[in-house]
Amino acid sequence: MAAPFPDFEPARSMIIILDETVTEEQIKHVASKVEQLGLQTSISRGTYRTVIGVIGDETKLQSAPLAAIPGVAEVLPVMPAYKLASKQAHPKPTIIEVGPVKIGGGHMAMIAGPCAVESEERMESIAKSVRAAGANIFRGGAFKPRTSPYSFQGLGEDGLKILRDVGARHGMPVVTEVVDPRNVELVCEYADMLQLGARNMQNFVLLTEVGRTNKPVLLKRGMSATVADFLMSAEYIMAQGNSNVVLCERGVKGFDPATRNTFDVALVPQIHKLSHLPIIVDPSHATGRPDLIPACALAGVAAGADGVHIEVHDKPEEAMSDGPQALLPKQYAELMDQIRKVGAAVGKQIG
Numbered sequence: 001m002a003a004p005f006p007d008f009e010p011a012r013s014m015i016i017i018l019d020e021t022v023t024e025e026q027i028k029h030v031a032s033k034v035e036q037l038g039l040q041t042s043i044s045r046g047t048y049r050t051v052i053g054v055i056g057d058e059t060k061l062q063s064a065p066l067a068a069i070p071g072v073a074e075v076l077p078v079m080p081a082y083k084l085a086s087k088q089a090h091p092k093p094t095i096i097e098v099g100p101v102k103i104g105g106g107h108m109a110m111i112a113g114p115c116a117v118e119s120e121e122r123m124e125s126i127a128k129s130v131r132a133a134g135a136n137i138f139r140g141g142a143f144k145p146r147t148s149p150y151s152f153q154g155l156g157e158d159g160l161k162i163l164r165d166v167g168a169r170h171g172m173p174v175v176t177e178v179v180d181p182r183n184v185e186l187v188c189e190y191a192d193m194l195q196l197g198a199r200n201m202q203n204f205v206l207l208t209e210v211g212r213t214n215k216p217v218l219l220k221r222g223m224s225a226t227v228a229d230f231l232m233s234a235e236y237i238m239a240q241g242n243s244n245v246v247l248c249e250r251g252v253k254g255f256d257p258a259t260r261n262t263f264d265v266a267l268v269p270q271i272h273k274l275s276h277l278p279i280i281v282d283p284s285h286a287t288g289r290p291d292l293i294p295a296c297a298l299a300g301v302a303a304g305a306d307g308v309h310i311e312v313h314d315k316p317e318e319a320m321s322d323g324p325q326a327l328l329p330k331q332y333a334e335l336m337d338q339i340r341k342v343g344a345a346v347g348k349q350i351g
Contacts, residue, residue: 016052016066017074026071027052033069037061080274082231084238085245090276096244098193098216099173100351101136103246104278107351108343109307111175111218111280112332113139115322116152117159123166125314129329131170134336136351137193138163138172139309143179144321145199152320160190167192175218181209188215198222198250198285201233211240218309220248220282223261227270234277247271247279248309249300251286260288260325263296268303280307288325294335301342308339 016030031041031052039056054061066075080086095105103109112135114126127138142159144152155162160176167174173192178184179200187194193216200206201222210217217237221230234245249268251261263286271279281300283293297308313319313326327335343349 014054014061014075014077016054016072017076018050018052018071019073020048022050022071026069030066030069030072033064033066034061037064080228080231082228082235082275084243085231085234085275085277087274087276092276093272094243094276094278096216096246096278098137098175101173102351103280104306106348107306108301108339108348109137109246109280109309110135110336110339110350111137111139111307111309112312114313114319114326115311116141116144116320117155117163117176118320120162120166122314123162124169126312126329127166127170127172129314130312130332131172133329133333134340134350135332136172138167138170138174139176139195140174141177141321142187143177143183145177145179145197157186157190160187164190178206178210181206184209184213188213191215193218193246196220196233201225202229204236207233207236208240211237211242213242214244215242216244216246217242218246218248218280220250220285221252221264221267223251223253225252227267227274230267231271231275234275245277246306247275247277248282249279249286249305250282250309259286259292261286263287263299265296265299265303268300268305272304278306280309281305282309284309284311284322284325284327290325290327290331293325293327294331294338297335298338298342301339301348302346304346304348306348310335 034041034054037060039054042053044051083089093105096103112130117140140163142154144154163174175193175195176191177195177197178187194210195218198220237245251263254262283296311326312332314329316323316326
């Protein structure tokens with residue numbers, strides 16, 4: 001595949017900071033080592049420090065142990081490691097299209113549906129209610145990575161068929177999780193968007209396989225992932241040629257068991273500062289509590305989120321997965337009315 005941003009030259013420069021006691025001979029030696037690799041150097045001498053700027057493709061330096069050369073104090077890349085995902089690579093916000101739905105650049109995705117695809121009748125009922133409330137992408141898991149091997153693992157391909165058919169009847173593109181590199185091609189046949197869950201955020205084989213597709217990707221933050229970890233996972237996908245990545249904050253592990261996870265709403269403006277990729281929030285998995293989902297969803301939108309991902313079930317007590325954290329259709333409809341108002345206040349609209 002072609003590079004996601006053909007006009008972008010990756011890794012343009014880095015800085016080599018030299019010791020305060022560096023000699024002129026050592027400065028020349030460091031510069032010579034860099035130039036031997038086909039890069040240009042620019043030496044800047046300050047009162048206390050000498051700095052060598054390196055211009056060119058710094059990937060040539062990745063295997064060169066510059067920090068081991070006498071006189072070198074520190075080697076710093078100017079560009080972040082997540083080059084394709086960074087705002088420096090693409091200053092304007094990226095808008096991802098999932099069917100007719102736009103995500104980013106002022107457009108919000110309202111993703112709703114049950115945790116797992118169940119019967120066609122149940123999915124039909126839920127899809128009808130969330131669509132009427134204003135949801136624009138339907139979700140449901142056909143393959144479920146569960147903590148216990150004895151828990152419901154999903155309906156597989158039968159679930160994919162149900163999800164696709166129900167979504168089509170209600171005019172909604174569908175998103176579902178892919179958990180195994182061997183199933184990527186199969187899921188692509190049915191889904192409009194591929195979801196990578198928190199447990200697979202650093203499954204690099206899976207990230208690579210998904211990156212080789214042309215499907216939009218919903219990448220959820222890992223339970224203990226830093227901001228840099230999160231963006232590097234997006235980089236894995238984009239490095240394969242697929243730049244259609246939507247990030248999702250779904251909470252990180254904390255010490256307080258009062259909620260399922262800790263909802264990191266500050267991640268939303270952080271991502272917008274560092275990256276051009278859109279980011280949505282998932283307060284269902286972040287809190288695990290229906291009474292907290294509305295407030296966290298609204299907080300995410302107020303912070304600038306490009307959408308909200310919420311689990312909805314018409315009979316949570318009968319749900320085959322994560323029923324206790326699902327909103328009822330009526331609750332979801334009430335929340336959607338509030339989201340529209342908050343979205344309008346911050347310049348965002350539902351696509």
